[in-house]
Amino acid sequence: PRQFFSPSTDPLPRFFEFEHELRAPFARIAIAMAPAEKGFVDASLEELNEELSSMRMQFDRWAEAREQGVLDIKANHDEKFQEVKGKLSKMKGDEKKYKKLGIELMERLEMEKAEEYRAQHEIHLLKQQEYAIPQRVEELRTIIERDLQVANKAGEEMAKSSSTAYKKLEALRHAVEVYRERLGLAFETAPGSENLKVSMKYIDPQDPEKWFTFAVHVGSDGKYSIANCEPWVGEVDALLIELNKTNNFCNFVRSMRRKFKESVQ
Secondary structure: OHHHOOOOOOHHHHHHHHHHHHHHHHHHHHHHHOOHHHOOOOOOHHHHHHHHHHHHHHHHHHHHHHHHHHHHHHHHHHHHHHHHHHHHHHHHHHHHHHHHHHHHHHHHHHHHHHHHHHHHHHHHHHHHHHHHHHHHHHHHHHHHHHHHHHHHHHHHHHHHHHHHHHHHHHHHHHHHHHHHHHHOEEEEOOOOOOEEEEEEOOOEOOEOOOOEEEEEEEOOOOOEEEEEEEOOOOOHHHHHHHHHHHOOHHHHHHHHHHHHHHHHO
């Protein structure tokens, strides 16, 4: 394209000038070969050759300039093409990068929307709980007051039962003291225990000093039970039923002594 040349280097006007100069020698040759009667002046063949040689050199220079111009145009075109190609490649790379960023942004936006929805849902639930708190507090207050009443009542009953059990133990100790010397009785109570261990001797004629023992436990309900008996006698359960029915511990001790004697006869 001609726009790659300045007006001073554009070869096209030079071509027309060269064409005009090239025609001049041929015109002079035609004049020299024309008949003399036409009044034309003969031209010198030597001068003609010189002018042709000069024209050939000018033509060669013009052709070289023209070829160089074409090469310059091609080089400039290649340079521009590579530059545009590089920019296009960069634009494609940027397009992929921005597309990826766009996808990531959309995913992040969806996640943020989901988080926002969950947060709003939790806020809604908290508000509902906040509205229900006064009613729930009142319900808990009622439950606590009711439980306290039940606990106080149970405590009073337990205290009453414990007192009853303690009184029974004291009665047992007193009864055993009465028969200690006569029947060889002895009793033991472990600290913090409600069991009364009763030991007795003078039962086995072969071994009067041998101890026969049983442990009595008084439950929170005031009922007697046997925690241990050595040696064991089969009628203990029947004796316990009678003891819990009559509450006569002295009679129970005499019955246990009689059963121990029967076991060694």
